[in-house]
Amino acid sequence: MGHKWFVSAPMCDAFLVLAQAPGGLSCFLLPRWRPDGSKNPLHIQQLKRKMGNVSNASSETELRGAFAWMVGDEGRGVRTIIEMVAMTRYDCMIGSAAGMRQATAQAIHHASHRHAFGARLSEQPLMQNVLADLAIESEAATTLMLRMARAMDHQGNEHERLLSRIATPSASTGSVSARPTTLTRQWR
Structure with a gap:
């Protein structure tokens, strides 16, 4: 899926992410663990320094080869x-x-x-x-x-x-x- 500039709550077990699919920008559910029990390649690059809700971590993340399920219709x-x-x-x-x-x-x-x-x-x-x-x-x-x-x-x-x-x-x-x-x- 590539590089995500902003991922909220990187400590979670699943993430909703937007990524390009053949039919356009689509929503995906990205789990921390693959169905076979192996770790999904979600690599935190750095935590963001931000104002406001600092207790809720945000990060830059790399998702090369990550597994995810499409949620909703492709392109929506x-x-x-x-x-x-x-x-x-x-x-x-x-x-x-x-x-x-x-x-x-x-x-x-x-x-x-x-x-x-x-x-x-x-x-x-x-x-x-x-x-x-x-x-x-x-x-x-x-x-x-x-x-x-x-x-x-x-x-x-x-x-x-x-x-x-x-x-x-x-x-x-x-x-x-x-x-x-x-x-x-x-x-x-």
Whole structure:
């Protein structure tokens, strides 16, 4: 398959890659191990130095003679990989909403059982504000995630298809990730 300038998460056991096929750019599933148990020739050339999500490694990779299965139709690789990325982004929305819900439940439980200044934390006005903000943001994330599920389930409807196409990428990278920083500052 050749040289890949950018491979996300090179520690994984399988990769979706785009490569030229006779019918045009196509999507392939490239496993780390071949079906016979031998290592697939995936050689990491170097890790990328990047800004942003540095905890998720990215690398330049050489794939000379690598084995892979075609995913989707030949020549429709970009369309195939975009559909799969949309599902991955939706998975991120589910995980974020679930994490927020669990964090909110734990914060409320903790505040209901911890005493400070002669009363439960949950009875303190400022803590009530923080807990209310957490609950509202958690409900909003859950509602958005469920709305996107509906849109993804009704792709035959043009409005739902367009909504999922536009909203899923923005919702999976939205303000959910910024919330813990705000909370840390408020709780100090």
